[in-house]
Amino acid sequence: MKPPPRGFVPAEAAALLASAPHRLMFFAGAASVLLSMIWWACVLLIQARGGTVATPLPPAWLHAALAQYGMLPPFIFGFLLTVFPRWLAQPALSRRHYVPVFAGVMGGYLLSLVGTIGPAPLLALGFSAILAGWLFGLYQLSGVLRRSGRRDLHALSCLAALSVGAIGVALFGGSLWGLLPPASAWFSGRMAALLFLLPVYFTVCHRMIPFFSGVIVGPAYRAFRPVWSLPAVWALLVTHVALDASGYLGWLWPVDGALAVLFALHALRWQPWLCRRPGLLLVLHLAFAWLPLAFALFALQSAGFALYGQDYWGRAPLHALTIGFFGSMLVAMVTRVSQGHSGRPLEMAPVAWFAFAGVQLVAVLRIAAQWLPSAPVWMAVAAFGWLLAFLPWVVRYTLIYWRPRVDGNPG
Secondary structure (H helix, E strand, O other): OOOOOOOOOHHHHHHHHOOOHHHHHHHHHHHHHHHHHHHHHHHHHHHHOOOOOOOOOOHHHHHHHHHHHHHOHHHHHHHHHHHHHHHOOOOOOOHHHHHHHHHHHHHHHHHHHHHHHOOHHHHHHHHHHHHHHHHHHHHHHHHHHHHHOOOOHHHHHHHHHHHHHHHHHHHHHHHHOOOOOHHHHHHHHHHHHHHHHHHHHHHHHHHHHHHHHHHHHOOOOOOOOOOOHHHHHHHHHHHHHHHHHOOOHHHOHHHHHHHHHHHHHHHHHOOHHHOOOOHHHHHHHHHHOHHHHHHHHHHHHHHHHHHHOOOOOOOHHHHHHHHHHHHHHHHHHHHHHHHHHOOOOOOOOHHHHHHHHHHHHHHHHHHHOOOOOOHHHHHHHHHHHHHHHHHHHHHHHHHHHOOOOOOOOOO
16 A cells, blocks of 8 residues: 655755755745845835834844845855855865854844844844854855865955955944944945945856856857956945045045946946846846946936035935845846756746846836835835745745755755
């Protein structure tokens, strides 16, 4: 007699989830994508109705910290803990190398989120846990590079960005504990996008977009991966943050203009017109197109300060970067890794197209909200739009992370 099919076994499912770093960390990131924006959408809705939200620090500062140090890092660690050994021809990392990263980063994020609406000490404890998991992950990645004996430019750039991110988490946590002034938390939020997230994103794009494009297009594709552009981007970003922190807002336009030109050069030299099929390749190029646009807006914003002493753009350039570029590239890269590492075809599923299209609409709406009547209402609508765009995508891929590969291979 044939035995009945086995049901859901929690211990086996948990073991499968922890069987690869991308499974565990992408699961954490997917949950954070929704949790972070549920909290922020509720804050914006209360503010739009004329209410106030009591938090240990200004809600906008907390939103920036939770999104940049809590929501996106699980995806970054999941990706890098998976690809670093491959980049550097080293053995794959085992559970003892990445499960503590998940425990610290995700556990700390959940504590921090509760701390925004509950006991304030939980917020400080949460960022301390995030820092502990972060440093452990940084140590593991550094070990892979050290054992390889190589000086891989992309690996070094990612490690430098993660090190800056750890400093940002420490600054924010130090402010929460009262060890540092509130200005430290403000600066932590300002540096996160440009000295942590953007260098990681651009470094991965610099390595992977020409590679993926060349594999698909074939001999007709001419890869563009200049060695000089990574240090050039780093130098310009450090200059931007230094000028911004020093109050020289009217002097940012030459730096931001140079970054816009540099990113546009890469976007064009990567020949997107040759990369319209398959969809997974197309969305990488479409997502990258937000980057030169964002820095063109930053340059216009700074030029307005220089000419008129006023800011006409508000947070529009920042959200072109964070929602437009970071959000779009998140969908593109995570979908590709999740499809490939689950043994599925490298294609954009309908929910992935829905998420990608939704992020484009949310980015445009959040940028336009700066000038629309009842701006706080439209900002709240954009936040709820993010939830709507990501919900089906999160459901699909979190279920995949709990299941075996469809091709029967390990991982």
